[in-house]
Amino acid sequence: DADVTQTPRNRITKTGKRIMLECSQTKGHDRMYWYRQDPGLGLRLIYYSFDVKDINKGEISDGYSVSRQAQAKFSLSLESAIPNQTALYFCATSDFPGVAGGPSYNEQFFGPGTRLTVL
Amino acid sequence: AQKITQTQPGMFVQEKEAVTLDCTYDTSDPSYGLFWYKQPSSGEMIFLIYQGSYDQQNATEGRYSLNFQKARKSANLVISASQLGDSAMYFCAMGNSNSGYALNFGKGTSLLVTP
Numbered sequence: 001d002a003d004v005t006q007t008p009r010n011r012i013t014k015t016g017k018r019i020m021l022e023c024s025q026t027k028g029h030d031r032m033y034w035y036r037q038d039p040g041l042g043l044r045l046i047y048y049s050f051d052v053k054d055i056n057k058g059e060i061s062d063g064y065s066v067s068r069q070a071q072a073k074f075s076l077s078l079e080s081a082i083p084n085q086t087a088l089y090f091c092a093t094s095d096f097p098g099v100a101g102g103p104s105y106n107e108q109f110f111g112p113g114t115r116l117t118v119l
Numbered sequence: 120a121q122k123i124t125q126t127q128p129g130m131f132v133q134e135k136e137a138v139t140l141d142c143t144y145d146t147s148d149p150s151y152g153l154f155w156y157k158q159p160s161s162g163e164m165i166f167l168i169y170q171g172s173y174d175q176q177n178a179t180e181g182r183y184s185l186n187f188q189k190a191r192k193s194a195n196l197v198i199s200a201s202q203l204g205d206s207a208m209y210f211c212a213m214g215n216s217n218s219g220y221a222l223n224f225g226k227g228t229s230l231l232v233t234p
Contacts, residue, residue: 031220033221035222035224040192040226041226042123042210042224042225042227043164043210043212043222043224044223044224045222045223049222050220090164092164094220106202107154107166107169108166108214108222109156110156110164112162113162113163113164114161115162
């Protein structure tokens with residue numbers, strides 16, 4: 001079984017609808033992240049969480065909210081979806097990073113992605 | 120602010136040849152990690168190699184090596200003996216404590232390996 005799972009894998013929705021993307025992990029990692037990928041722009045950080053009580057905004061958090069229901073679960077919500085939120089969404093996890101710049105620092109493990117289309 | 124630059128939108132290489140994918144970065148933090156990920160057409164993100172800012176030697180993982188030139192702030196990925204399955208998007212990324220240990224990605228390089 002995959003260590004990081006995302007549901008749904010594909011979703012088509014309409015403008016104005018609320019939608020939730022879910023992420024679960026079995027790696028036992030404390031840190032979880034949501035990224036968005038648009039063609040030609042690489043991945044950009046939406047939100048990240050260090051534990052269930054610590055949630056932080058990323059580069060492009062406007063229009064999104066998150067919930068860390070448990071160590072293993074991190075959900076991303078679009079309160080009122082709009083077409084320019086059409087993208088590929090990735091969840092990722094990492095362990096406590098250890099020494100910055102040192103070995104095995106902060107490798108992130110990605111889920112398979114959710115392809116979201118907002119019409 | 121951190122910035123990752125990948126200047127090659129697309130690259131071609133012949134099977135069995137070596138190829139270098141460029142990555143430059145900008146950060147004022149002395150402690151950081153540099154990563155390369157592969158994204159095949161199926162979409163998943165596959166971790167390839169990591170280089171720490173304090174590492175004295177260039178990282179290697181099988182056919183992948185990272186040419187780390189700290190003074191020039193470059194972290195180029197070298198793929199030796201290219202295979203058809205290496206055709207994919209390749210992303211360079213950097214993380215450090217200032218970014219909450221999240222990764223800052225470049226825009227990627229599309230690599231096509233030809234027979």
